[in-house]
Amino acid sequence: MEVLFNADDFGLTKGVNDGIIEAFVNGVVGSATLMMNGPAVEHAVKAAKRHPGLKVGIHLVLTWGKALCPDLHSIVDREGIFRWRSDFRKRTVPDLKETEKEWRTQMEAFLSTGLPLHHIDSHHHIHGWEPLRELTLRLAEDYRVPVRFVESLRTSPDYLLTEALWTDFYGKGVTSNIFDQLRMIPADKVEVMTHPAFVDTELQAISSYAEPRNAEREILCSLKIPDWVRIL
Template identity: 55%
Template sequence: MKVRINADDYGLTKGITDGIIRAHQNGVVTSTTMMMNGKAVDYAVEQAKLNPSLKVGIHLVLTWGKPVSEEVNKLTNSDGLFRFTSIFDPSDPPNLDHLEKEWTAQIEAFLRTGLPLSHIDSHHHVHGWPPVQALIAKLAKIYQVPVRVVGTLKNQPDITMTDILWDGFYGEGVSGRLFDELQTLDVDSVEVMTHPAIVDEELESMTSYAYPRKRELDLLCSMRVPSWVELF
C-alpha cells in the first residue's frame, strides 16, 4: 500500500513548523502543506529548503487570517479577515471570482519561494465545498499537481492524489496503531492527515487543538513502518 503521511498547517506558527520538520527528520511524515498567510512562512520556507526530502504542497486558506491578495472584499469581513468558518453555509457560498483570484495568489506566492509544489489541499477541507469543485479542478490542471481527495472529489481520480484520505489520526483517534488501522483498508493508496507541533504560547493562543499536536508528534516519531507500506 502506498501511504502519504501529510502534516497540515506548515508555516502557521514556528512551533508547528518545527514539529513538522522533526516529524519528518525523526519520524514517518513524508509531506506537508503550507499556509501562505501563516505567521512563520519565511521560516517554514527556510526550513523546507534545508530538508529537501520533505515534499511541500499548499494548504489553501479561506477560513483563517487575511488574504494574500488585495481587492477580494467579498471573502472578508470589516476587519479584512476571511469571513468564512469551517462549516459550509449553502446560503452564503464564496464568490468564485474573488476566490479564484485569492487561491491563485496563494499558489503563486508559494511558487515564488522556489520550492517545488507537491500537491494541493486546504485548511478545513474547504476545497471540498460543492461550489468550488470546478475551481479546484481547474487549479490542479493549471499547476499540474494532484489534490487531496475528499468526499466531493472521490469521482475525480484524474486530479486526486490517493484513493482515500484517512482523517482518523486526530483528537481521540490519535494512537500508535495507525498502520494496523490502515492495513484494514481495501485501497491501493491512502493519505494520512496529521497535525504534529511543538506547542508554544503562540499556538495555544490560536487554537484549542494544541496539546494533542504534541502527542501526534511523539507518536509519529516512534512508529515503525511495516514492510507492506510504501511511504511516498
C-alpha cells in the same frame, strides 16, 4: 499499501514548523502543506529548503486569518479577514471569482518561494465543498499538481493525490495502532492527515487544536512500519 503522512498547517507557528520537521527527520511524515497566510511562513520556507527531501504542497485557506489579495470585498471583512470558518457548509457560498482570485494569489505566493509545488489541499478541507469543486480542479490542472482526496472529487481520480484520505489521526484518534486501522481501507494508496507540532504559546493563542499536536509528533516519530507498507 503506499502511505503518505502529510502534515498540515506548515507556516502556522514556529512550533508547528519545528514539529513537522522533527516528524520528517525522525518519523514517517513525507510531506507538508504550507498555508501562505500563516504567521511563520518565512520560517517554514527556510526549514523546507534545509530539508529538500520534504515534499511541500499548498494548504489553501478560506476559513482562517487574512487574505493575501488586497482587492477583495465580499469574502473578507473590513480587516481583510475571511468570513468563513470550519462550519462553512452552513453558510452562503462565497463569490467564486473572488475566491479564485485569492487562491491564485496564494498559489503564486507559494511559487515565489522557489519551493517545488507537490500538491494542493486546504484548511478545513474547504476545497472539497461542492460549490468549489470546479475551481479546485481548474487549479490542479493549471498548476499541474494533484489534489488531496475528498468525496466530492472521487469521480475525478486522475486529479487525486491518493485513492483515500485518513482523517481519524486527530484528537482522540491519535494512537500508535494507525497501521492496523489503515489496513482495513480498500485502497492501495492512502494519505494520512496529521498535525505534529511542538506546542508553543502562539499556537495556543490562534488554534483550538493545540495540545494533541505534541502527541501526534511523538507517535509519528516512534511508529514501526509494517512490511506491507511503503512510506511515501
